[in-house]
Amino acid sequence: MSEVQPSESVEQLREAAVSALNSADSSEHLESWRVEFLGRKGRLTALLRGLGSLEIEERKIVGAAANLLRADLDSFYEERERQAKSSNAVVGSLDVTLPGRKPAVGGLHPSTQMIREITQAFNEMGFQTIEGPEIELEKYNFDMLNIPAGHPARDQWDTIWVDSEKYDDVLLRTHTSPMQARVMENNTPPIRVVVPGKCYRYESTDSTHEWHFNQVEGLAVDTGITFADLKGTLYEFARRIFGQSRKVRFRCDYFPFVEPGVDMSIDWNGRWIEILGAGMVHPQVLENSGYDSSKYTGFAFGMGPERISMLRNEITDIRHFFSNDLRFLTQF
Numbered sequence: 001m002s003e004v005q006p007s008e009s010v011e012q013l014r015e016a017a018v019s020a021l022n023s024a025d026s027s028e029h030l031e032s033w034r035v036e037f038l039g040r041k042g043r044l045t046a047l048l049r050g051l052g053s054l055e056i057e058e059r060k061i062v063g064a065a066a067n068l069l070r071a072d073l074d075s076f077y078e079e080r081e082r083q084a085k086s087s088n089a090v091v092g093s094l095d096v097t098l099p100g101r102k103p104a105v106g107g108l109h110p111s112t113q114m115i116r117e118i119t120q121a122f123n124e125m126g127f128q129t130i131e132g133p134e135i136e137l138e139k140y141n142f143d144m145l146n147i148p149a150g151h152p153a154r155d156q157w158d159t160i161w162v163d164s165e166k167y168d169d170v171l172l173r174t175h176t177s178p179m180q181a182r183v184m185e186n187n188t189p190p191i192r193v194v195v196p197g198k199c200y201r202y203e204s205t206d207s208t209h210e211w212h213f214n215q216v217e218g219l220a221v222d223t224g225i226t227f228a229d230l231k232g233t234l235y236e237f238a239r240r241i242f243g244q245s246r247k248v249r250f251r252c253d254y255f256p257f258v259e260p261g262v263d264m265s266i267d268w269n270g271r272w273i274e275i276l277g278a279g280m281v282h283p284q285v286l287e288n289s290g291y292d293s294s295k296y297t298g299f300a301f302g303m304g305p306e307r308i309s310m311l312r313n314e315i316t317d318i319r320h321f322f323s324n325d326l327r328f329l330t331q332f
């Protein structure tokens with residue numbers, strides 16, 4: 001602690017005190033500063049004690065300056081102490097030694113992952129991926145597909161109609177098949193497309209049925225396409241998705257927009273599980289889109305990616321896909 005000369009040191013002391021206070025960057029430094037400048041044996045006290053040796057007039061002047069300095073230093077100190085306390089409070093509540101936590105990163109929805117896997121399998125076989133509208137016209141969802149109004153097959157697709165003052169032929173598509181008509185209407189063969197997307201049906205839900213779900217549609221049209229092409233393509237798809245040795249079974253099925261129509265099942269632990277509907281595009285459907293059915297033939301198929309993911313991942317209830325439960329979603 002330095003010796004203080006009263007007559008000339010009030011300003012010097014002020015300068016030294018302010019500069020030391022500004023560089024006091026912790027509670028400990030602040031306390032040392034307080035002891036050094038304001039303590040009972042501190043520099044200001046020493047200065048005040050020295051006043052007695054001064055002439056009366058000078059004592060008055062220096063004494064007043066010293067008292068002013070004390071008041072200033074007291075208030076500077078209080079302010080710094082308040083600042084130190086508030087920054088300590090923040091520092092105190094933050095344990096900087098804690099290991100960092102990994103931020104949660106999003107991921108693709110399990111349906112999207114399955115759709116991408118399915119479409120990629122077909123992309124590698126030369127099919128192009130396209131998308132279409134979820135709000136669809138009755139014409140594409142039914143009429144162009146050989147399902148005119150009153151056809152009993154309409155009951156198979158319980159339809160959610162869009163309530164509109166202007167239109168009475170708008171609906172939420174019940175399957176991705178309307179894209180067959182849309183693609184054919186706007187393109188000339190050869191055509192090879194897969195169409196993933198959401199579908200909606202007015203039906204009650206259970207462990208294998210949702211009122212909204214995805215489908216992946218496939219369509220190939222060209223000259224000379226046969227049922228053997230359909231089988232070969234779908235066999236190859238099943239091997240890519242379910243493994244090389246997976247057994248596949250085709251059985252007759254009925255869809256108004258194909259002739260003949262089939263469903264395809266795979267052998268799942270000794271049980272035949274149906275995974276898709278398919279068939280040769282009905283000549284009437286080709287004609288509806290302006291194609292000459294004596295020149296062109298084609299095959300089409302439609303499958304449910306959620307059902308396929310359920311099989312692959314042993315998921316027992318399709319409703320998990322859309323219930324937004326992170327315990328389910330983060331397992332993929």
Ligand code: YSA
Pocket residue numbers: 174175176177201203208209210211212213214215217255257258274275276277278279280299300301302303304305306307318
């Ligand atoms: C058939 C022949 C073709 O040439 C082209 C496409 C088709 C499929 C036809 N459009 C269709 O929708 N058939 S389907 O009603 O049997 O549905 C196909 C697949 O969608 C089903 O195998 C199933 O995987 C899925 N699906 C249907 N309803 C569902 C559903 N998935 C979840 N919930 C539902 N309610």
